[in-house]
Amino acid sequence: GEDVEQSLFLSVREGDSSVINCTYTDSSSTYLYWYKQEPGAGLQLLTYIFSNMDMKQDQRLTVLLNKKDKHLSLRIADTQTGDSAIYFCAESLSYSGGGADGLTFGKGTHLIIQP
Amino acid sequence: EAGVVQSPRYKIIEKKQPVAFWCNPISGHNTLYWYLQNLGQGPELLIRYENEEAVDDSQLPKDRFSAERLKGVDSTLKIQPAELGDSAVYLCASSLDGETEAFFGQGTRLTVV
Numbered sequence: 223g224e225d226v227e228q229s230l231f232l233s234v235r236e237g238d239s240s241v242i243n244c245t246y247t248d249s250s251s252t253y254l255y256w257y258k259q260e261p262g263a264g265l266q267l268l269t270y271i272f273s274n275m276d277m278k279q280d281q282r283l284t285v286l287l288n289k290k291d292k293h294l295s296l297r298i299a300d301t302q303t304g305d306s307a308i309y310f311c312a313e314s315l316s317y318s319g320g321g322a323d324g325l326t327f328g329k330g331t332h333l334i335i336q337p
Numbered sequence: 338e339a340g341v342v343q344s345p346r347y348k349i350i351e352k353k354q355p356v357a358f359w360c361n362p363i364s365g366h367n368t369l370y371w372y373l374q375n376l377g378q379g380p381e382l383l384i385r386y387e388n389e390e391a392v393d394d395s396q397l398p399k400d401r402f403s404a405e406r407l408k409g410v411d412s413t414l415k416i417q418p419a420e421l422g423d424s425a426v427y428l429c430a431s432s433l434d435g436e437t438e439a440f441f442g443q444g445t446r447l448t449v450v
């Protein structure tokens with residue numbers, strides 16, 4: 223079955239880079255996503271990567287995909303206090319920006335920013 | 338432009354009582370989703386609507402949960418009767434169609450006591 227694993231907490235100093243890691247089990251996953259959830263808010267799609275890509279960069283965000291090891295990471299450069307949130311990794315067989323069909327979420331990583 | 342609006346934000350009820358949640362999607366969005374998010378977990382899809390049609394309700398516990406989207410716009414999710422294990426955040430999201438980015442509401446936090 224499908225399973226997505228993430229560490230529950232990550233603590234970084236403001237200004238440092240944050241690297242949030244995720245492993246998944248479904249080798250047929252085609253799209254992998256990163257969502258952000260701030261306290262008391264819904265989920266926000268940050269970025270996604272197609273499985274035939276190794277890397278995707280978008281401003282301060284860099285996504286790395288190691289398909290062989292089924293490992294996905296999200297790097298946030300120059301981490302700010304506003305980046306404090308829960309970050310969810312998710313996988314699916316087809317593009318689903320809606321996070322619906324076939325999307326499996328991890329439990330989320332709490333990113334804690336130290337001043 | 339207003340985002341996805343959900344109400345109420347918080348609800349506390351006693352077990353065995355009914356409860357209903359309301360969602361107003363972004364104007365023009367045809368696809369509407371209801372998710373369940375338990376504490377410390379990622380969201381899980383309950384039901385997806387394309388306009389007024391429920392196209393995926395396989396994860397909806399139909400013995401106590403029901404949903405409707407009569408005119409293909411607003412939607413309500415109902416639980417009757419509620420159980421202690423239903424305490425969670427219920428998220429609504431909408432998208433133009435099922436293949437474009439969905440936007441989430443703030444959710445309704447349900448506490449069953």
